[in-house]
Structure formats: C-alpha cells, structure tokens
Amino acid sequence: MIWKAIPTLFAGAGISLALVTSSVAVGMLLGVPIGVAHVYAARPVRAALWLFDRIFRGFPAIVLLFLAFFGIGGLPGIKISPFAAVVIALGLRSAAYQAQIYRGALEMVERGQVDAARAIGLSMLGTIRHVLLPQAARFSLPSLSNEYSVVLKDTALAFTVGVVDLMSRAKFLAMRSRELLTVYLLVAVFYFVLTHAGIALFRLAERRVAIPGMGQRQGRRTM
Amino acid sequence: MKYRTTLCLIVGVALCLGFAVSAEKVYVDGIDAAFPPFSFIDETGDPAGFDVDVLRWIADEMGFEVEIVPIDWDAIIPTLLSENIDLIASGMTITAARQERVAFTDAYWSIDLAVVVRQTEDADSEPAPELTLFEAIRPDRKVGVQRGTTSQDWLEENVIGAGIGIELMLYENFLLALEDLLIGRLDAAVMDGPTAQSGIAGRPLTVVGTISTGEIYGYAVRKGDADLLALLNEGLRRIQATDTWDELVAKWLVAK
Numbered sequence: 001m002i003w004k005a006i007p008t009l010f011a012g013a014g015i016s017l018a019l020v021t022s023s024v025a026v027g028m029l030l031g032v033p034i035g036v037a038h039v040y041a042a043r044p045v046r047a048a049l050w051l052f053d054r055i056f057r058g059f060p061a062i063v064l065l066f067l068a069f070f071g072i073g074g075l076p077g078i079k080i081s082p083f084a085a086v087v088i089a090l091g092l093r094s095a096a097y098q099a100q101i102y103r104g105a106l107e108m109v110e111r112g113q114v115d116a117a118r119a120i121g122l123s124m125l126g127t128i129r130h131v132l133l134p135q136a137a138r139f140s141l142p143s144l145s146n147e148y149s150v151v152l153k154d155t156a157l158a159f160t161v162g163v164v165d166l167m168s169r170a171k172f173l174a175m176r177s178r179e180l181l182t183v184y185l186l187v188a189v190f191y192f193v194l195t196h197a198g199i200a201l202f203r204l205a206e207r208r209v210a211i212p213g214m215g216q217r218q219g220r221r222t223m
Numbered sequence: 224m225k226y227r228t229t230l231c232l233i234v235g236v237a238l239c240l241g242f243a244v245s246a247e248k249v250y251v252d253g254i255d256a257a258f259p260p261f262s263f264i265d266e267t268g269d270p271a272g273f274d275v276d277v278l279r280w281i282a283d284e285m286g287f288e289v290e291i292v293p294i295d296w297d298a299i300i301p302t303l304l305s306e307n308i309d310l311i312a313s314g315m316t317i318t319a320a321r322q323e324r325v326a327f328t329d330a331y332w333s334i335d336l337a338v339v340v341r342q343t344e345d346a347d348s349e350p351a352p353e354l355t356l357f358e359a360i361r362p363d364r365k366v367g368v369q370r371g372t373t374s375q376d377w378l379e380e381n382v383i384g385a386g387i388g389i390e391l392m393l394y395e396n397f398l399l400a401l402e403d404l405l406i407g408r409l410d411a412a413v414m415d416g417p418t419a420q421s422g423i424a425g426r427p428l429t430v431v432g433t434i435s436t437g438e439i440y441g442y443a444v445r446k447g448d449a450d451l452l453a454l455l456n457e458g459l460r461r462i463q464a465t466d467t468w469d470e471l472v473a474k475w476l477v478a479k
Contacts, residue, residue, distance in 0.1 A: 162298070
C-alpha cells in the first residue's frame with residue numbers, strides 16, 4: 001500500500017519545496033534591506049527594526065503561523081489562503097534571521113573599503129550597492145544554506161493551518177497504512193534529499209562567486 | 224541583476240499559487256483526514272469515507288460543487304469560522320458547546336462510544352479482552368482519546384469529574400491512541416463506535432464495552448449561513464429516502 005502511495009509523497013514534496021522557496025525568497029527580499037538598515041540606518045529606524053527582530057526571532061514558528069492565518073484572516077474583510085499565511089509567517093521570520101546574517105556579513109567587510117569608496121566620491125547608497133553588498137553576499141552564502149535547511153523543516157508545520165505538504169501526506173499515509181515507522185523513515189529520506197540538494201545549490205553559488213586568492217579556501221570544499 | 228529578476232519571478236509565481244482565485248462558487252468541506260469510516264484520506268491521496276460519499280451525492284443532487292480538503296482537527300472550527308472552509312462533514316457530534324460557535328444540520332447518524340483494550344488469551348486459549356470495562360476506568364489507568372472529541376468530554380465529565388483519577392492521555396487522532404495501546408503505553412482507549420471497529424480490524428485489540436451516549440452526528444456550517452444549511456438539510460432528507468443511503472451505510476458502517 002505504501003509503495004502505491006509514493007506519488008502522493010512527491011506531490012507533498014512539491015508543495016513543501018514551493019513553501020520553502022517562497023519563504024526564503026521573501027526573507028531575502030526583506031532581509032537584505034533590513035540587514036543594511038541594522039548597520040547604517042538612522043536611530044528611529046534601527047529601533048523599529050530592533051522590535052521587528054525581537055518579535056520574529058522570539059516567537060515560535062507555529063505561533064507566527066496561527067497569528068498569520070487566524071489573526072490576519074480574522075480581520076474583517078480579509079481572507080488569506082493557508083499557503084499565503086505560511087509564506088508570510090515563515091518569510092518574515094526568515095527575514096529577521098537573514099537580516100542578522102547580512103548584518104554580520106556587512107560588518108565583516110573591512111572599514112578601508114568604505115573609506116576608499118567614499119573617498120572616490122561614491123554616495124553611501126552607492127557604496128552599499130557597489131562595494132559592500134557584493135562582498136557581504138559572499139560572506140553570507142554559507143549561513144544562507146543553514147537558513148534554507150531550517151525553514152524547510154519549519155514548513156513541516158504547514159498542515160496546522162491547512163496546507164497539505166509532505167509532512168501531512170506522510171501522516172495520512174501512516175494512518176491509512178498503519179505502518180508508522182516505515183512511512184516516517186521514508187519521509188525522512190524525502191526531507192534529507194530536499195535539504196541536501198538545496199544546500200548543494202548554495203555550495204554551487206559559493207563556488208561561482210568566489211574570488212580566487214581572496215580569503216581562505218573560498219568556494220573550495222571544506223565540508 | 225539577472226539573479227534579482229529570477230528571484231522576483233520565483234517569489235511572484237509562488238505567491239500567486241497561494242492567492243489563486245477560483246471563478247465559480249464552490250463549497251469547501253473540511254474533514255478529519257484520519258477518521259475512518261466517516262472521513263479519511265486513502266492511499267492515492269483522495270478523500271474517502273461515508274461522509275465523503277454522502278456529501279458528494281448531495282452536492283450532485285442539489286446542484287453545487289464541493290471540494291473536500293483535509294484539515295487538522297484541532298483547528299477545524301476556527302478554520303470554518305475564518306471562512307477558509309464552508310462546512311464540516313466529518314463524523315462530528317452535535318454538542319451544546321459546539322452549538323455556541325457553529326450551526327448544525329439535522330442529525331443523520333447516531334453512535335455510542337466504544338472502550339478498546341488489548342486482546343489476550345484466556346484459560347482456554349481463546350481471545351479475550353485484557354481488562355473489563357470497569358477495570359479500564361480504575362484510578363491510575365492510562366486512557367487515551369482524540370483531543371477535542373466527545374470521548375474526551377465524556378471521560379472528563381463522568382469519570383474524572385466524578386473523582387475517579389484515571390490518567391487521560393490526549394492524542395492528535397484516535398489511530399495514534401490505538402498505536403500506543405498496542406505498544407502498552409495505554410491501558411485503554413475510548414472513541415466513537417464505528418471508528419473503533421475500523422481501527423481495531425486485524426489487530427489484537429477488542430471493544431470491551433460501550434458507553435451509551437446515543438450522540439448524534441450533524442454537518443457544521445457557520446451561524447448565519449442559512450442557505451448552505453438549507454441545501455444540506457434538504458439533501459440529507461432526499462438521500463435518506465433512497466436506496467443509495469442503505470447501500471452506503473452497508474458499505475461503510477456495518478461491522479463486517
């Protein structure tokens with residue numbers, strides 16, 4: 001019975017993949033400007049972002065999911081799909097974590113780079129865009145593969161708000177077939193493959209943007 | 224710069240999947256994905272069960288479309304109230320507490336609760352229940368139920384509420400309770416009668432007694448959704464007058 005049901009697991013894996021890609025992408029789109037703002041923005045902006053950081057790194061993922069689905073969805077006139085609720089909740093959470101990654105990466109760029117850029121007449125914005133971010137991006141890639149891996153596991157909570165992902169497909173199959181151990185081991189393999197395939201892509205990216213001779217073993221296989 | 228465009232495309236497409244708007248009016252039915260024989264997801268990933276078959280017949284007869292989706296039982300009423308589903312047709316008992324939050328159709332089935340224990344052999348090597356019903360609800364016995372069900376309510380009110388200190392263990396669904404009963408982590412499990420029959424089939428478990436609550440099942444809709452309620456009531460009235468009803472009852476609800 002289990003082997004016949006494998007297509008349903010693949011369907012679930014597709015949804016989980018869609019969830020993690022969207023959430024990490026949202027996290028990146030928001031995380032980069034927030035990370036930059038953590039370092040360079042005016043005090044009131046940094047204070048507001050400090051609050052954002054505390055909330056979205058302080059609440060468990062499942063609480064954020066419920067707040068997004070029942071909180072936003074409960075507002076008069078607003079209807080939110082389960083998929084969107086998961087992407088918003090996990091995306092904002094990822095943005096908070098990624099902002100810290102980018103903040104750290106930015107702070108790793110030598111002060112001399114900023115001084116030189118300003119000296120040749122680049123504006124602060126220009127400096128950030130042309131000098132700091134390209135270098136910070138390289139520093140942040142290893143941590144990003146971590147973020148992907150974590151968010152992928154968090155998507156396993158998606159069924160609590162109604163998204164039928166890989167984890168819930170596994171649950172249905174386990175209940176139906178009563179072979180709990182076999183099914184959960186099988187689904188562990190699915191998550192394993194999804195996780196390490198994703199990490200391999202980040203590794204590829206690391207190698208592609210590595211600057212030869214800069215740093216130690218940059219882009220070359222250390223793990 | 225190409226990275227950014229691709230990134231935006233991916234995000235855009237993915238978000239669109241979530242916000243997809245459907246053109247026609249479809250009623251969405253939320254079900255407990257692991258509540259055989261009333262509602263469950265079968266091995267091909269499709270909804271199946273007595274309530275699923277009946278609802279599909281009613282939708283056909285009354286001229287509306289229905290989409291059946293599995294929902295986490297703990298969140299099913301909030302999901303109904305937040306309008307992400309329109310009805311619940313999933314072996315749901317009509318209770319006073321639930322009536323405060325949702326509206327129910329007319330009752331369509333009645334069940335009692337079953338107490339399940341492990342099966343062992345007696346002196347003549349015949350299969351026999353390990354415990355009697357009253358042994359199963361002695362103080363310090365571990366009894367498992369599905370969270371948010373009338374089994375939980377009954378035990379809390381009539382056993383724990385009466386001062387008998389059983390240890391009530393709550394599970395996400397009753398099948399998990401049965402798994403724990405098999406392993407030995409529970410002494411007994413209590414659940415709806417038909418679902419007990421479905422869960423113990425082919426396993427060394429047996430129903431040692433019935434708690435006659437005579438509870439009744441109904442479909443749940445939002446209060447104020449009078450149109451859908453009328454559609455469903457009329458549909459139930461019609462199907463119960465046909466042979467299809469008897470066929471479905473025989474197919475799903477008669478113990479084999």
